[in-house]
Amino acid sequence: MCDNKRPETMERITTPELANAFIEKELAALRAQIGDGKVLLALSGGVDSSVVAAMLIKAVGKQLTCIHVNHGLMRKGESEEVIRVFGEELGANLIYVDATDRFLDKLAGVSDPETKRKIIGGEFIRVFEEESKKLTGIGFLGQGTIYPDILESDGIKAHHNVGGLPEDVEFELVEPLKFLFKDEVRVVGKALGLPDSMVYRQPFPGPGLGVRCPGAITRDRLNALREADAILREEFEKAGLMGKVWQYFTVVPDFKSTGIKNGKRSFDWPCIIRAVNTRDAMTATIERVAWDVLQRITDRITHEVEGINRVLYDLTPKPTGTIEYE
Ligand code: XMP
Numbered sequence: 001m002c003d004n005k006r007p008e009t010m011e012r013i014t015t016p017e018l019a020n021a022f023i024e025k026e027l028a029a030l031r032a033q034i035g036d037g038k039v040l041l042a043l044s045g046g047v048d049s050s051v052v053a054a055m056l057i058k059a060v061g062k063q064l065t066c067i068h069v070n071h072g073l074m075r076k077g078e079s080e081e082v083i084r085v086f087g088e089e090l091g092a093n094l095i096y097v098d099a100t101d102r103f104l105d106k107l108a109g110v111s112d113p114e115t116k117r118k119i120i121g122g123e124f125i126r127v128f129e130e131e132s133k134k135l136t137g138i139g140f141l142g143q144g145t146i147y148p149d150i151l152e153s154d155g156i157k158a159h160h161n162v163g164g165l166p167e168d169v170e171f172e173l174v175e176p177l178k179f180l181f182k183d184e185v186r187v188v189g190k191a192l193g194l195p196d197s198m199v200y201r202q203p204f205p206g207p208g209l210g211v212r213c214p215g216a217i218t219r220d221r222l223n224a225l226r227e228a229d230a231i232l233r234e235e236f237e238k239a240g241l242m243g244k245v246w247q248y249f250t251v252v253p254d255f256k257s258t259g260i261k262n263g264k265r266s267f268d269w270p271c272i273i274r275a276v277n278t279r280d281a282m283t284a285t286i287e288r289v290a291w292d293v294l295q296r297i298t299d300r301i302t303h304e305v306e307g308i309n310r311v312l313y314d315l316t317p318k319p320t321g322t323i324e325y326e
Pocket residue numbers: 156157160161162203204205206207211247281318321322323324325326
């Protein structure tokens with residue numbers, strides 16, 4: 001299938017100049033493909049969909065409609081950033097759907113990891129379909145497919161992401177990044193003027209914080225997890241670890257232990273910190289985070305996050321642990 005093979009003559013995009021040349025050529029190709037048609041894009045705010053959105057906005061402007069579905073399992077500030085960057089700064093047609101209640105109601109009481117993933121994936125498709133049916137004249141569907149997705153069609157994304165996008169819709173696919181590797185997507189994103197917080201974003205699973213809130217998700221534990229994650233990210237950034245450590249996050253498991261908070265006995269959750277490095281996510285090693293950084297994070301999480309009274313550091317490489325907890 002030569003359509004899905006990176007041209008041998010294609011130079012690796014490593015500099016802003018090469019990125020600009022790629023962007024210029026790709027914008028012309030997008031305009032030729034789309035003409036005066038209308039394009040729809042599911043914009044999660046991850047690196048790939050963000051870069052596709054920025055390219056399509058440049059190529060066809062208001063002929064693009066982006067749908068951002070907030071499934072209630074986003075990290076702190078993530079949906080707000082999508083709205084600010086794409087809706088306000090880049091002036092995209094952006095439909096924002098806050099489907100938090102819908103997802104969390106469906107997930108209530110569900111503790112099996114695969115069932116949780118299926119509910120999240122299935123509900124995502126339904127919300128996206130409902131929204132797209134309200135639009136008329138859409139001929140194209142933008143997708144953030146990148147080259148590793150094609151090379152490893154049974155790779156991590158394909159393995160994990162239950163569902164994907166609806167199959168029964170008859171849109172022609174628009175995939176401007178399909179021959180790029182992740183590092184090239186980042187160089188292109190930077191050249192397009194996207195903020196570093198989007199371009200250098202660490203991988204974030206489709207089911208979001210749902211797989212870091214093991215067992216049946218409750219709103220209060222999910223909130224504690226989101227706040228703890230925000231503190232971890234802030235402190236890693238301050239310590240110069242953002243962009244250096246491959247993936248770092250918190251997990252708030254579903255059990256409680258005793259503690260003392262504000263002079264009173266507490267019975268609260270622990271928070272687990274995971275910080276790993278890897279090349280391909282198939283194996284991973286543990287980042288040796290400096291003790292004082294870990295102590296500062298522990299201090300902040302236990303004092304600032306309601307419902308958490310302990311912080312633990314996960315020393316387990318992959319294997320034997322997976323990177324995520326579910
Ligand atoms: P595990 O936990 O299997 O994760 O060691 C390997 C990498 O895959 C990410 N991951 C996902 N990515 N959808 C995704 O696109 C998912 O459902 C999903 N689950 C895990 C994980 O964050 C890690 O980078």
